[in-house]
Amino acid sequence: MAEERRVVTVLFADLAESSTLAETLDPEDLRALYGRYYDIASRVAQEHGGSIEKFIGDAVVMLFGLPVSHGDEAPRALSAALALRDLIRQDAELGSRLRPRIGISTGEVVGPLDPQSRNFLATGDTFNIAERLQDAAQPWAILCADRTIRASGGAFTFGATHPVDARGRRDRLLAANLLSRSRLRGRAPGRFVGRTAELEDLVRVARHAFHERRGAAITIVAPAGIGKSRLADEFVSRLPAVAPDVLVVTTQCLPYGDRLTFWPLRGVLLRLAGVREDETPEAVRAAAVRWLRGLGVSEPEHVALLLATTVGLASAEVHDPSALADAWRIAFEAAAEQHPLVVVIEDLHWSSESLLDLLERIVRPPLAAPFLFVSLSRPELMERRPLWSRENAPDERTLTLGRLPDAALGEYVGDLLADAPPALVAPLVARAEGNPFFAGELARALLEKVEHLRDVAVAERAVTALPDRVQDTILARLDHLPADARRVAQLGAVIGRSFRADILAALAPDLGPRLPAALEVLVDKEIASPTDERTFAFQHVLIRDVAYGVLVRAQRAVLHAAAARWFELQAAGRADAIAEIVAYHFREAALLARASGAPDDVSLSEKAVEWLSRAADAALLTAANVEAVRYLRSAIELAPRDRHADLYERIGDAFAGPEAADAYRTALALSRESAGPVDQQLRLVAGVLHVLMRSGHLAMPARVDADEVETLRAEGRALLSKAQDQRAIARFLAADAFHPFWMRSATARNPDAAELDEAEANARRALQTAESIGDARLASAALDGIGSVHSFRGDHREARAVALRRASMERQLDAIERLDAYTVATWESVWLGDLDEAIAISERGLAAVRPEQAPAWALHLVAWRALALMLRGEWDAALAAGMRARQLWRDCGELVARYALHGFIAALAVSRARHDDAASDDLRAAIDAIAATPDKPQRTLDFISTSPADIDHSLRVLDQRQPTTMQLALSFSSDAGRYAPARLLERLIASATYHSYPLVDAEAHRAIGLGRRDPVPLRYALEIFEQQAAVPAAARVRCELALLTGDTRELARGLRDLERIGDLVQIERYRAAGELRRDALSR
Template sequence: MSDQAKRTEKLVDAITALEAQRGVLSDAVVDAAVHGLKQQLQGLETSPAQTALAAERKLVTVLFADISGFTALSEKLDPEEVRALINACFEALVPIVQKYEGTVDKFIGDEIMALFGAPVAHEDDPERALRTALEMMQTIATFNAAHQTALSLHMGVNSGQVIAGEIGSKGRRDYSVMGDAVNLAARLEGASSDGEIFVGANTQRHTAHLFEFEALPPLNLKGKEAPVDVYRLLGLKHTPKTARGIEGLRAPLVGREEELREIKVAVLELSRGAGGLIALMGEAGLGKSRLIAETRAALPENVGSAEGRALSYTAGMSYWLVRELLRDLLKIDADAPPTEVARALRDSVAAECGDRVADIYPYLAPLLDHELEGEMAERVQFLGAEALQSRMLEAFRDYVRARSCRQPLLLIWEDLHWSDPSSLRFLEALLPLTREVPLLLLGALRSDESPARQLLDGAFEKFAEPGRRFALRPLSPGQSMTLIRELLQLEDLPENMRDIILERADGNPFFVEELLRSLIEAGVVVLTGGRARVTREITAVDLPETIQGVVTARIDRLAPEPKQTLQKASVLGRVFQERVLERLHEGIAESRIMRSLVELERREFVLSGRELASETRALEEGDYIFKHAITQDVVYHSLLLAQRKVLHAAAAHALETLFPGRSDELAATLGYHFERAEAAPEAAHYLGRAGERAQGTFANAEALAFYRSALAQVERIDPAAQDAKTRRSAAHLNEKLGDVLTLTGEHGPARAAYERARSRLLDGEQIVRSRLHRKTGFSHNLQRHYDETGRAFDLAEKELGEVADGRPAEWWEEKVQIQLERMHLFYWQGMAAEMREIAARFRSAVEERGAPIQRGKFFQMLALSHLTASRYRPSEECLELAELSVSASEGSANLSEASHVRFVLGLIHLWRGNFAVAIGHAQAALALARRVGDRVIEARCLTYLAVAFRRAGQVEFARDYATRTLELASKLEMVEYVAMGHANLAWVAWCDDDHAGIAQHGAQALTLWHGMDDPYGFDWMALWPLAAVAFQQGRLGDMIEHLRALFGPNQHPLPDDLEAATRRAITAGERDREAAKTDLECALRAAREARQL
């Protein structure tokens, strides 16, 4: 016997057993008890499919009503008379529950438990429960008068999430509900006295606009740790207040004429060559998507358009929105073969960008997950993560610019509040183009605070014109009535129904539509020949209060099989593919699934690709989308956690089976499903791969999120089941996490990640352990923690062991890297001799076994050793070594190191007085650093560009770079560069004659430098501006003290002529300050000539 047949048999048996008790319980009581069972049986009989998932989460209002007074009657009456009275009382009360379409869950002695929202939900279940309670109070009084009794009622009502479904043992299971909301309703009933209706806070919140309540002191109830807020229901309000309505139906565009007119003006201006920015902001359901649809439907022939839509789960999926836009621009399907994708992209780039194909095509291809070959692959092969991201952004911007120049272009970014950070950066990069080419950017987003909202707010401040921002508002009552008439083609809507809809909808077009559709499906409004007629008043079928109530009410009206299909589709996300959905319907014929989809599409729960073509964009054949995201949310959250777990696992396995060659592309999605399926090993695997993909395109925020999620999954694996593979995976993930954190300047968390990685290593992995120690030291060195750096490098060398024959290449590579980084440590400590000692010992190893970038690094360290030994008076040999380091690094895949050697070459030119050459090298290094995302080298480049422009006398450039230095170095906690930023700003303040600025920045620079463990030799950068302002203010004593400080311990020597003039001024000032003014002024003039002031 099939499961469906067994379930049918059980329902029939249960109904038969209840029917047999009519003589005992009476007709009214039995009718109420079998009401829910008959609804379930009807669903089985009207569909050959399985029932919907057996149990589900539902928002339910529970009413407990206890009848008091039967005990006293039992002392006076015969038991048979008491039974008759009880049944008569139930017969009077139960129809009230039925009137409001509630379900009698059970009778417990002389107590009734009734449900509103299970098994079938209504849009206003809390209201129905309270109306039932009030009418029960009236009815018990009538009953007492009719039967000369003194019975009374006391009740408890509460709303909340419950688990609804079959409950019981294997032999007997009945439909019921479980959950804290049920328990609280029972406790409220127990706490109430005769004649009282106690209501929970959740129910009161949903119905306060309709009912009068008295707030009671919080009660201490059994099973509750904290006191519970309780309200006593007093009755209906004499004048009900307005309540917000609920989202809903698809409708003609009403009440948005002004916004549409303004958008059309912007599009017309676009067609004539003017770009711009449009932001549509507002709550869900206020008409953003419809405005977009109307805009695209009315585009001039000479305007092109494309749309990308973010989804609720794509905020962590790098470039999702941009990828969607690019696909729409190219008009290619998501499942298009790689050859078709490559051809479409190449042809489009060639058509739009002419001979620049090689500059654009290889950097757009990664957005479409297309694997490059040959020359094109070589262009990206050695790019670092952020470098590739930067080139991708530039290529996308250039491609959009080219398309916009050929044809005015409208780019639509929908649901921006769910956008991934990388796509937001692309949007930000396009903003300036709107003022240069005919490009119109239209973003639609919720009005809530979000990164997208911040971006657009900032854009409107920066690009005030030409921009249009619309904060969509609710419709007026007149506009809402127009919408209703347009939908129903009905002029004579009953006044009471019209007033209720307008009151409930509160001007939200989506709410109006959903309310009307609910009425249509309930049979209150019937459509005939394109026109509507009202069949009855709706006083007993009140309108919905909440979005969840409306959507759940519509869902519960579905036959079991379409409902089950909708539930399973919700696990796949808002957009889902039919063939993936089929894999979640094991044992169900494809034709039956299609029938369900047709029904869901007919009732506008979902839209297919062909249907969506009339909306804002087309999906691929076989793809569907939930018409409203809120529907998908409500359906998904109705599933039990256990059900979600099973379905997510099925979804993941389906994706693996259907798309075996796309596991890297789908890594984030697969990780998402396996994570929610609690399949920790698989989730960790795919989330880690997703992290590597994000890191590979330098989407740092996404990479960090994926690595952390992957590690969380590893931690979920039972320690007893963690084999060597799991430990290696944990170590690898922690190391990758540490690498990204180091790159982004989060050194403490980075070192913690490396420590965790070391703790998961197995015996025998000395090279990996050494590498992790060395990376820890590198992180410490960036923050000038010299002792910690040295200890970490010592540990790294200890793990490697001594030099010996037969060491593998990776051993030598690590050994060389440790020496190079130790030389860098000595450089920061001013230990030139130690640097040269390492160079002498390991030169042959570097030349014979080092990688190209290591050879470049070696020459760079030699150059820095000469620079240190010369006290920053670089020789020709020092310069030659720096140039050799650059040439040795050419062709390296490590662009971070390549940028560093270029930076050092610029640094040496700076100290040789070749300012223009120094600036050129530093700017080239800065560009490389930004491409690879090395924030540390970026900070160094900014710092010394400020110095170079300062010494070249270019105040505004110095100001700009010094300000940027201060901002970035502060984030990275690079104290010496924070101080350098202040010192350079002190010089800028001197140029501005800003005495307060000189004092502030100069003092701050010296304080920071003098607080470092090792002295910094550049005090002159702050001291000369301080000395100059002291001279101008006549504080000659202070000036002389500043000049003396120039010769403090470990300070770099001044140029010979400047040193002589300065010492002469100090000596003269010590004899007679006033007489020394000429010498002091000569010292300042000499400082200016030496480009130190």
């Protein structure tokens, strides 16, 4: 039988603690488990061109290079080892039970050449070395011999090489842990120089996160070429020393990432779920379900659906981005519980706004698991998101890298030039100005210009001729490429930082069989590197930028159009997943063709509009409204005018507040101009009215024009009789139901009974339609209208019940609608005097929705919460809520948030009562800024003045119809010993309007009792305050009643209650009054 000596690579895998497993499992179960393990190993060997040499108990031996040699045995074995380890880790049955150790060795063996032979096994010391390395490896580690590392061709990342004591061998073995494929294959990373302190800092963060089992976030910030990726690579290589079973997943934002909403998370999901890039959406979702179920996640189907929806592989409608964030948090936390998890995202400065929002929600607050999020970015990210870096957060670390010191840069260049003389190294270091990428490009350009460096004079002249800018250096290197290779680089640059060979073949079919050779040249010249069997990536994004930049606009247009059509063909069955990429290329093609002066290609613009609209749909599915609006505005640039009304309407649907009103107004004007459909015009009228009348007090920067409202209402009613679309009719009716609410806010006139009846009828009709067509958001708006009518009629319990019904629909509603429902329920509870209920409801609302999702609406809820806490006597929490409201107000851009004044005033009352001058100044500044607007009278704030000149403050506020304002005005005036005229108070008590506001009723009786020095009204007020658990008010009335009647026990009791909450001002006042009374009695 023919035999030969061959250099092969041997992979030896064994299972740690397998004897314990055998003791705990039934033999049949153990056999089934091992059978699954062997099946995976056999498949991995076959897929990587190897063979199973033997199974020995729970050990597997793979052989690469015999009987068939591929010439790259070491890289194949290393790839197989990573695949075997990751497939075991991700398998629902195996991942939690098996802990593999793998050893890999390269060397000579003797074996048969016949592939069918099983009579003679290969022999040689290489097998023994692989086995010994496996013995020395930690569970989940892959320990590789030095010769295997040298044969890897720089395609993989390894830990530090170290000597290994091998059982039964005289000499120690040199070995290193295999960590991952290199970020860019084909080039060895070289020595790590100059960033030791930063590296140690990162390792400390990882060690703390893994040890404490608590998530952490790292951001590495530096300009292009300074060394972010090199530092990250070295950091990742050190992680197995911190946690041997760590799983690292790396992804990247593309240069046009602001137009690819959540694209980077696609790679993360595919890697964790263990599926290929080209799998169908159904296959990806099924794999995600299996993976999550194996991790023990509850509702794995629902979580998998949300993960897949994030990256366009499913179509679950998401109203609230926090649902997506929660799904990713659940998945990451469960995965990290099994193995420490590190997610690295490169080039985050190219990300979309919605991706940044989502990532913030994922990592903040930190996960309760050993999870590390690492982002690499240029400084532009910090300009976009100043709060991305939170230096004071204990679980977050930001490293800003400066230029590499000259000494370290000299070492780096010296390595690249193989110990060239200092006369060559120094000028390259000086020209690079601390940028290692530029230094590397200069060194490579020098090597391409000079045959050898021994002729120092020739080399020095070549150094002098090198370009002064990194871009010029790259261009010079590209210009020296063969024509085919240079063209392939340009084609790849059109696609992006990474590109696939099959796309290039479609873009340039004339290259034909020459394409592989051109790609080999790019790899050999270190322009690009293969990242897998069919994908390549530029060594640095600057190379891509330069290659793209030399193309003229007409060339770019043709190539983008070809790329768009290629991607369009791939979109069958997964259009949502790649709609943004297709839209990007069609849009670039259309705009570049137009800019280059080429004849207008209508079909190209039509395609761009079609795919931009689809991209907007995909973005809206994940509540990425900012990106959806960007796509729609891009579509408007290219669409014919008769499409603009539809596109602007969709922008209005995606927005909230003044932007929505403006978009609807524009769409309405266009629809009128073109005599558009009645149903469309009615929808647009309803859209504007919804913003102006329902949420104008929250969303609009200035007072709403009453004439505009009445004109639109009249137009809507005229359209109503002709409309056919039930949704359009219901939208208008729901919006019009808020006319009473708007009327009181805008005109200070209360609606009459007939107006309330009409509003309720409209709202109920809208609700019936909304429920019949399954439109939850429209149903919530209709319910809100019904609740508003109940509130006007004084039936606050029913109004609260309606608001809580809306809140119960939370999974079907977006963040704004949910926050509004909880806010209404909270304020109705305050008006009812149910302070504990108000506090509980507001707490549920803030837990259900992250305030940063809709800060203007969250501010409304926090303001009511601050008031409830103040009235209840939970003053520490009230002051904290007031300061939180102040921060939310700032997050909103310090908008005119008159609707939140009661919360600021409540917190101000607490800070003043406690002599907290700093907090008082901050809160008063916010109040003054909000109130100082030319379109709103100042009178509602006069009652918080401390000036003795404001003796008529009560008269200014008692004609206000807002019960909260009246209650605070009465309370503050009584606290200051200044009482409104009795005739006004009696008129107030007699008014049926305020019978349903117990705290207003109590404050009015308190003022009458104090003004007349009559204990009867005070006792009535005390009874109400105690029933409502309004601790501060009850304590004050108790003291006032005691001072009036001379009951020292009740005075002491009231003072104790005030001491518990820290009401220093009133304690001082009542004690002084008590001393005056004693002095008077003693005289």
